[in-house]
Structures are given as structure tokens and as C-alpha cells.
Amino acid sequence: MRSYNLYHYCIPVDSQLILRNRFLKKREGLLVQVKCGENEGWGEIAPLPEFSQETLEQAQRQTIDWLKKWDQARSCDEKLPLKDDELYPSVAFGLSCALAEMKHELGSQGNYQVAPLCYGDPDELYEPLSQMIGEKVAKIKVGMYEANRDGLIADMLLEAIPDLHLRLDANRSWTPTKAAMFAKYIKPAYRSRIQFLEEPCKTRDESRQFAEEFGIAIAWDESVREPDFVVQAEPHVAAIVIKPTLVGSLEKCVKLIEQAHACGLKAVISSSIESSFGLTQLARIAQQYTPNTVPGLDTLDLMAYQIVRTWQGSTLPVIDLDSTFIVKVAI
Numbered sequence: 001m002r003s004y005n006l007y008h009y010c011i012p013v014d015s016q017l018i019l020r021n022r023f024l025k026k027r028e029g030l031l032v033q034v035k036c037g038e039n040e041g042w043g044e045i046a047p048l049p050e051f052s053q054e055t056l057e058q059a060q061r062q063t064i065d066w067l068k069k070w071d072q073a074r075s076c077d078e079k080l081p082l083k084d085d086e087l088y089p090s091v092a093f094g095l096s097c098a099l100a101e102m103k104h105e106l107g108s109q110g111n112y113q114v115a116p117l118c119y120g121d122p123d124e125l126y127e128p129l130s131q132m133i134g135e136k137v138a139k140i141k142v143g144m145y146e147a148n149r150d151g152l153i154a155d156m157l158l159e160a161i162p163d164l165h166l167r168l169d170a171n172r173s174w175t176p177t178k179a180a181m182f183a184k185y186i187k188p189a190y191r192s193r194i195q196f197l198e199e200p201c202k203t204r205d206e207s208r209q210f211a212e213e214f215g216i217a218i219a220w221d222e223s224v225r226e227p228d229f230v231v232q233a234e235p236h237v238a239a240i241v242i243k244p245t246l247v248g249s250l251e252k253c254v255k256l257i258e259q260a261h262a263c264g265l266k267a268v269i270s271s272s273i274e275s276s277f278g279l280t281q282l283a284r285i286a287q288q289y290t291p292n293t294v295p296g297l298d299t300l301d302l303m304a305y306q307i308v309r310t311w312q313g314s315t316l317p318v319i320d321l322d323s324t325f326i327v328k329v330a331i
């Protein structure tokens with residue numbers, strides 16, 4: 001009556017996606033299925049190269065190991081705890097999602113609103129923004145080209161679209177001087193329409209000083225995954241970004257969300273370039289735990305296909321478990 005399965009997927013992604021100057025050509029991961037009688041749940045385990053510490057092979061081995069122990073424990077009517085300090089983040093996240101689905105703890109409704117993501121060409125934003133209902137919010141990756149150019153583009157968009165709010169992400173790429181070059185282009189009257197700028201500088205202290213000096217709100221992303229990080233209210237800090245595949249179990253993510261909300265910060269559930277399968281689960285998590293915040297999940301279009309579960313409104317082709325891009329893992 002109890003069973004589990006593991007599937008490996010590998011799908012092409014568009015190489016315009018730049019992850020720290022590295023082009024990603026394919027995205028690989030695992031889908032895990034757990035079943036107990038009538039109940040079943042699924043999760044996605046997809047370490048992101050350059051961001052995750054674990055490789056897919058390591059994640060796969062640990063997943064199989066955990067599933068075997070889980071099955072054994074359950075057959076003795078015992079529980080096997082899912083411990084974040086013993087599992088890789090991607091494994092803890094995927095397994096915890098599968099268990100939560102199986103126990104009907106994850107709602108079916110998702111928040112499919114997205115902050116359209118722009119990787120450099122601001123013209124890409126006009127069309128999706130004109131279609132948006134409700135809060136108009138877009139996200140621009142900055143810090144890859146000239147800081148002046150980034151500032152010019154952000155200022156221009158804020159001027160052209162008066163009800164637009166922007167999220168910006170610098171991935172710690174600026175020195176204080178570069179960050180200041182960016183900020184000087186943003187007219188002071190527009191600065192409050194920057195919801196947040198993720199990690200402008202190399203260190204948290206430099207980012208804090210930048211926020212203080214220019215009155216631009218910031219958010220923590222990379223910092224959230226560092227061991228010494230504590231969620232706390234700070235001047236000019238508006239949000240924490242949570243990428244569950246890089247953080248760990250659903251329980252750990254929910255704790256972070258609760259801590260953020262308790263000190264008045266937004267918690268933004270965000271993509272680690274999961275497949276449509278994982279992204280829809282993240283949309284459901286966002287709906288359930290951060291219902292008033294647009295999640296950062298606009299990464300599906302980087303992929304050539306959706307797998308198994310589809311993103312609301314997406315016209316990308318869908319492939320199933322029997323496609324050649326998905327292979328059942330022998331356990």
C-alpha cells in the first residue's frame with residue numbers, strides 16, 4: 001500500500017539566461033512521487049548548478065536513501081523526521097512537498113501572478129505590463145551591464161509607467177561607487193516606487209549604507225542562505241527572498257516567512273529555475289503562505305517545455321512522464 005517513484009528530467013533551456021555569467025543549456029532534476037494507500041504526493045528536487053552546493057547525483061543518492069528509510073520506518077508504524085540539518089536543501093524541499101501533498105496540507109490554488117522579468121532589454125516589459133491586472137510590478141536584473149545604463153532604464157520605466165513598481169536584482173555585483181552611479185540616475189521622486197533592490201553590494205553592510213544614503217529599499221536574497229543570517233527588521237530593508245530549492249524543507253521556508261511577517265518584512269517566494277512542475281508548487285506555496293505578495297516565479301519561459309503540470313496561461317508545449325526527456329530512475 002506504500003510506494004515511491006523517482007523520475008529524472010532533462011529539458012533544454014534558452015541560453016539567454018545568464019546565471020553568474022554562465023549559460024545554462026539544459027535544466028535537470030528529479031520528480032519524486034510518494035504514495036500511501038489512496039493518497040499520493042509529488043515534489044521536485046532540482047539543485048541549481050552554481051547556486052546549490054549539492055550535485056544532482058548527490059541529491060539523487062540522498063533521496064533514494066531517505067525514501068528507503070522512510071518506507072522502513074512507516075512499515076514499523078514509525079515516523080521518519082525530515083531534518084534540514086541532515087539533508088541537502090533541494091532534497092529537503094522536494095521530499096517535504098511530496099509529503100505535504102500526500103497529507104493534503106498544500107492547497108490546490110496557486111498565485112500565478114508574476115513580476116515579469118527583464119534580463120536587459122526594457123522593451124520586453126511593455127507588452128506584459130500592459131496585460132497585467134492589479135498591481136503592476138516588474139523585475140529587472142541589474143549589474144550585468146553598465147551601472148549608468150541600469151539606472152537610466154529603471155528611471156525611464158518609472159517615468160513612462162506611473163503606476164509601475166519595480167523590483168531590481170543586482171546579485172551583489174556592485175561596488176559602492178557603482179551602486180551610487182546607478183542610484184544617481186533614479187529621480188528622488190521615483191525611488192519609493194522601487195519596491196526593493198536585491199543585494200546591491202558585495203557585503204550586507206555596503207548594501208545597508210547604500211539604502212540609507214539613497215533612500216532606496218533593499219531586500220536580502222543571497223544573505224538569507226548564509227549561516228549567520230537572522231530575519232530582523234532593519235531600516236530600508238523591505239523583503240527577504242526565499243528560494244525554497246536553495247533553502248530547504250517547506251517547514252523551514254514557512255518558518256522564515258513567519259519570521260519575516262512578524263517583523264513587517266515581505267517574504268517573496270522565488271524561483272530557482274524549476275520546471276513547470278516545481279513552479280506550480282511554488283505558486284501554491286506562495287498562495288498559501290504569502291497571499292498578498294507577488295512571487296518571483298517568472299522563469300518558465302526560459303524553458304522549451306512544461307513537464308506534467310502546467311502553469312496557468314502558459315502556451316509552452318507540455319511533455320509527460322512517458323516522454324524521452326523524462327526517465328524513470330531504477331531504485
Ligand SMILES: O=C(O)CCC(=O)c1ccccc1C(=O)O
Pocket residue numbers: 051117139169171221241270271272273295296297298299
Ligand atoms: O527571484 C526571481 O524573481 C526570479 C529568479 C531569480 O532571479 C534567480 C533564479 C535563480 C537563481 C538566482 C536568481 C536571482 O535571484 O538572481
Ligand SMILES: [Mg+2]
Pocket residue numbers: 169171198221222241
Ligand atoms: Mg536575487
